[in-house]
Amino acid sequence: DVKVTQSSRYLVKRTGEKVFLECVQDMDHENMFWYRQDPGLGLRLIYFSYDVKMKEKGDIPEGYSVSREKKERFSLILESASTNQTSMYLCASSQNRSPYEQYFGPGTRLTVT
Amino acid sequence: GEDVEQSLFLSVREGDSSVINCTYTDSSSTYLYWYKQEPGAGLQLLTYIFSNMDMKQDQRLTVLLNKKDKHLSLRIADTQTGDSAIYFCAESMGGGNKLTFGTGTQLKVEL
Numbered sequence: 001d002v003k004v005t006q007s008s009r010y011l012v013k014r015t016g017e018k019v020f021l022e023c024v025q026d027m028d029h030e031n032m033f034w035y036r037q038d039p040g041l042g043l044r045l046i047y048f049s050y051d052v053k054m055k056e057k058g059d060i061p062e063g064y065s066v067s068r069e070k071k072e073r074f075s076l077i078l079e080s081a082s083t084n085q086t087s088m089y090l091c092a093s094s095q096n097r098s099p100y101e102q103y104f105g106p107g108t109r110l111t112v113t
Numbered sequence: 114g115e116d117v118e119q120s121l122f123l124s125v126r127e128g129d130s131s132v133i134n135c136t137y138t139d140s141s142s143t144y145l146y147w148y149k150q151e152p153g154a155g156l157q158l159l160t161y162i163f164s165n166m167d168m169k170q171d172q173r174l175t176v177l178l179n180k181k182d183k184h185l186s187l188r189i190a191d192t193q194t195g196d197s198a199i200y201f202c203a204e205s206m207g208g209g210n211k212l213t214f215g216t217g218t219q220l221k222v223e224l
Binding site for chain 1: 117119121143144146153154155156157158161163201205210211212213214215217
């Protein structure tokens, strides 16, 4: 079974702190994704990566950066957390072939106070 | 970006059929997907349909695709309490590996 794990289920941080969210997948998938999930807005893509050290901006990259130094690990960084970044963050991975099924981690609920 | 739209809530009685609807905008989408999110969990793929198909059936699930109207639906037969979840439709943008998700439909199954 594909397994995507995220470093924390719940996280509380203060405004201005630097926040790291880690995601690891164990199926040698090429593609990895970071989404945020907000009620009524569905999932919105923040960044994705299709290879080590490669990254592309999604629909809402502002205020975020990412790092992919190893194939299995994709990190999301909030350089200076703000209250409007309070959300559920979901990581996913997929193979680079059809039907491009994405496998999701359980999510990290981040609260910025 | 392209918008994928769904109604936010659906309530059905146990044993009835549920129909969740979705409209998408990218006519070049190669695959369209239905994902399920149970409380406190990530999303899990339920089923997908290739764009040259009109219908796909998988046990209690039936997916209908109307490419002309860019409309996708998921029918769940004999809905059970365990089907209570949020259901997301998604399209593959330009046929590639980047997906655009809808807003999600919260399905509540009542006894």
